[in-house]
Amino acid sequence: MKKLLLAGIFFLWNLGFSQEIALLKYAGGGDWYANPTSLPNLVKFCNQNINTKLSTKIPTVEVGSPDLFSYPFVHMTGHGNVVFSDNDIINLRNYLTSGGFLHIDDNYGMDQYIRKEIKRVFPDMELVELPANHVLFQKPFLFPGGIPKIHEHDNKPPKAFGIFIENRLVLLYTHETDLGDGWENQEVHNDPLEVRTKALKMGANIINYVFNY
Template identity: 30%
Template sequence: MRLLRIFTAKPPRAWVLAILFCFVCGGAFAQRRGWWRNRDISEDRRGVPKWDVKEGFPGDLFTFARIRYESWGGRGGGGGWATDYPDSDLNFSLRLQQLTSLKVNPDPVVIELTDPKLFDYPFIYIIEPGSLVFNDDEVAALRRYCLNGGFLMVDDFWGDSQYENMRHELKRVFPDRDPFEVPLEHEIFHNVYQMKEKPQVPAINAARRGFNGEVGSYERSRDGSDTSVAHYRAITDDKGRIMVFICHNTDLGDGWEREGEDQWYFEEFSVKKAYPMGINIVTYAMTH
């Protein structure tokens, strides 16, 4: 089984190392499907073990926080806030705990933008925003959250109409800012894992393997627009820090959720693309 290896373009600063840096050991990236069978694990964790958390430091843990939102089917199609939940959140939290020096909460949370506890979480995640609609209170809360140092990752939506819906909603949040395509040279693609391309992760049932060994995606948009190229766009603050990172025409969450279901998908998409990119994104969010 191929394992993730770490490459850095240049030695990281000491303070970055102190906060978060990856290591990979022998079997760290074994599929969960095999090694957890004989463990006493509650069913509600979907086979993911619960690790010990050091007492007295609950506020020092990274917690994966998923945003619950309203989804109106007439606004561009798409699924809802709970897509891939809870498996992707649990699996990704486990891999962060295993593969980084970051101390991770074994219990991801679901939170609304208007919850006063939102500011307890420096990283939040929105999935399938093709028909997402913010209310006015959520618009104000998200603007305040991002401008005060928070980081939003948006994932898993395909085609022009779904992107336009997300762009429209973000324009309500930031009327004076527009998303831009993030170049591959940006540090978010290289701060831990060296991404040689902008990774495209299809859903497991849309993953393609050609006779020549090439891999790709059969994903199609509902509006018939082109989905062959993954786009990673960002909205930044006045200092150039990424506040919103938009992963379009790709589904990193499925790479996390489905890692134990198919060996080929796991090796080609979870190990090579979904987890490295996810770890890079979290590393950026927690060090900027």
């Protein structure tokens, strides 16, 4: 049933119907609600530049909710602790193995917590670093060096890690890049247009991958 539900979502998308993406709400005390302007700005950019038909409404969905299966793309961010219940783990695993896609963007401070929870979701899999020649960095905008650096924190290189199921990327974890900060309104972080555009283009590549691969 869940696989049929996600298949139906993509069928409607291909017919030209507007589709919603969602923000993931989780427990543990981390600020899952960080970057409130990021997803609306990413949607606007994608609709204007890569011919998507995404809804400007960004709903919030909890990890353990059956509503998770209503969204082909779910975004997760924050600065601190992340705790998934046993039900969350089962629901998220089922979602990702049924065609869903989760993008986790560390807003600085999530890494030690989210890696443990990812391991609980996929105990027999390892996060794999995406090479710079992965299709995610090729279309529709070219990033020959891989994931771009948007905000500096610890003088570490930006990294993109993934979980693959049957050769398809289903979970993307971006670390030391802060894409979501780059998607926010200009006045939030006072990033120059060049930096914000780079972040939005990378976000558009992620959205493009979700709906075309």
